[in-house]
Amino acid sequence: MSHPIYFVSLGPGDAELITLKSLHALQQADIIYCPSTVREPDKILSRAATLLHKLDIKGDIHLFSLPMSKDRTKAIKVYRQLFEKMRLEQKAGKRLAVAVEGDAGIYASVHYVLDLLEENGIPVEQLPGIPSFIAAEAAAKLHLISQKERLVIIPGNITSDELDMYLSHHHVPVIMKLSQCADIVQDYMESHPQYSYHYFENISTAEEYHSSHQAELKRRVFPYFSLMIIFNEQIRKDNSSK
Amino acid sequence: MSHPIYFVSLGPGDAELITLKSLHALQQADIIYCPSTVREPDKILSRAATLLHKLDIKGDIHLFSLPMSKDRTKAIKVYRQLFEKMRLEQKAGKRLAVAVEGDAGIYASVHYVLDLLEENGIPVEQLPGIPSFIAAEAAAKLHLISQKERLVIIPGNITSDELDMYLSHHHVPVIMKLSQCADIVQDYMESHPQYSYHYFENISTAEEYHSSHQAELKRRVFPYFSLMIIFNEQIRKDNSSK
Structure with missing residues (x-):
């Protein structure tokens, strides 16, 4: 049996502003992908991952690093790699989630990956969150x-x-x-x-x-x-x- | 010690789409006010109260009935009565909440009561929810x-x-x-x-x-x-x- 991949909205930053639905999806996930940015060499920032730690989520947290650039080509490359990884893991029976701050439908470029998965017939779910x-x-x-x-x-x-x-x-x-x-x-x-x-x-x-x-x-x-x-x-x- | 009055957003209708923050505020309330409409004689509808039952909230649930009319005079009268009741109960040390569907800042006329309370120096808090x-x-x-x-x-x-x-x-x-x-x-x-x-x-x-x-x-x-x-x-x- 294959599990849908959850695109989980974490809300605006306060851990208490997550919904029960998002929390339950994260608690059941084997692997959770979070966006991160590299501010300085060796200084990785992921507000999403920080929130998951506060919520005591047990699944493996994998960061994907988004380049801070207006040129979208590099981000799209990162997203395509993420898509390939998730496709294989989902096929292998893993429960997967992608966790983003705010709401996954409001200016969330990771939606590109959701669309790719859906176009390729992989089941996805989008969970709403509180926008800032x-x-x-x-x-x-x-x-x-x-x-x-x-x-x-x-x-x-x-x-x-x-x-x-x-x-x-x-x-x-x-x-x-x-x-x-x-x-x-x-x-x-x-x-x-x-x-x-x-x-x-x-x-x-x-x-x-x-x-x-x-x-x-x-x-x-x-x-x-x-x-x-x-x-x-x-x-x-x-x-x-x- | 007097407790702030919480204006709690329940989200769009699915009980699982409430935030942890709203859930905790409701669990700690002695009295929770919910809007209701009278559809037919003896048929009272409160989607907010139905949600509170699903969430197993223990506080007393009090309904206030809003007339279904474009004329706001009648609704304002209901809200003024609600304000007077809550003012006394809050003074007596009760923990109070008002629970509304959706988000309390998006087309929620009950905000009139929040403004009245604040103008009268009574502490209030507004908790965000998922809009429809x-x-x-x-x-x-x-x-x-x-x-x-x-x-x-x-x-x-x-x-x-x-x-x-x-x-x-x-x-x-x-x-x-x-x-x-x-x-x-x-x-x-x-x-x-x-x-x-x-x-x-x-x-x-x-x-x-x-x-x-x-x-x-x-x-x-x-x-x-x-x-x-x-x-x-x-x-x-x-x-x-x-």
Whole structure:
């Protein structure tokens, strides 16, 4: 009998924010693959593997190292090798899982491997997890979207005109990978002080920080793991009084 | 000592999709409030309470009944009564929780009570949960957003022009409360057969159903708990080959 390969979502970083379903899948796995990055020679970082240790998972943890590069060719090579390994192990009756932070369907490039396995007739399952923007909203006790509002998730590429359009048309923009568009967002805050800016850094980790103080945010250097949620409070109030 | 009041997110419906954090908060609560609706006289429906029973939660479960009406006045009256009750119970040292399906920050009108409590200086905590659109994506093994794509969550109010705009500009639209705009979406499918339409009904329940067959979807009557995810596969392919 062959077991499906589980693509497990670990949630945003706090071990307690994993679902029971993901936890059970990991507890039953013989081998669990986790993405890692090499920051410096001999310094391997895998936030996923750290989480598995906290959750006391017993299966063998294998890291696959993703090159930090915008060129996808190298990452695709890593993923093809991973696919070949997993194909053989699954055939040999091993229970396999791939564990990723956040949710496996939200900006998770490992989905490439899931698609490859599926195209090759190997059974896969995808388990949902809490995305970072949902964890951020809860940490600040925000009502992220209500009534007729629309949520829009933006991966670090935004213009001032687009923000104007969203904020005047009932959208709540969430900007991920904020470090990629820090100047644009900080300039926008300067020219549009009437909106509410909720900033989050290293959400659900020991270094978690959030603030909605505009003066503070204008000076801050945004690290890689940061995001911003913006509200047009005037439109919110008009809607909720209807 | 007074305990914070927890606003607990139960996730989309499958008991296993609750987080460890939400489960622990519920296990420690003396009283848990759940929203319910009265469908017919003597027929009370609370999907949240049903989930708590499945999870074997021992605290007292109190239902509060929300009128099914677009007029918010009646719901606000219910929420004000709930606020008054919880304020007294919390003062008396009770451990309280409010349990809602999905995520407490995504279209959850009970957030009104959380805001009232906070305005009155009563400590509250909001725990994140899996929203239905994340559970839907995982059930169909979809890569919901990748690379430069933006996700937009729409609560049942959409025009054909807006869909055109989103689908030609790297947005992945997710339409919730699909029954409210069934005609518009079905006409759009008819006139835009080149896009991929992923339809979901009663996600994460025993009645879960999903399909991406356009001929089938054009004839289907969409129930209240349904949603649609639409992809412009051509733009996806162009992006991923870059």
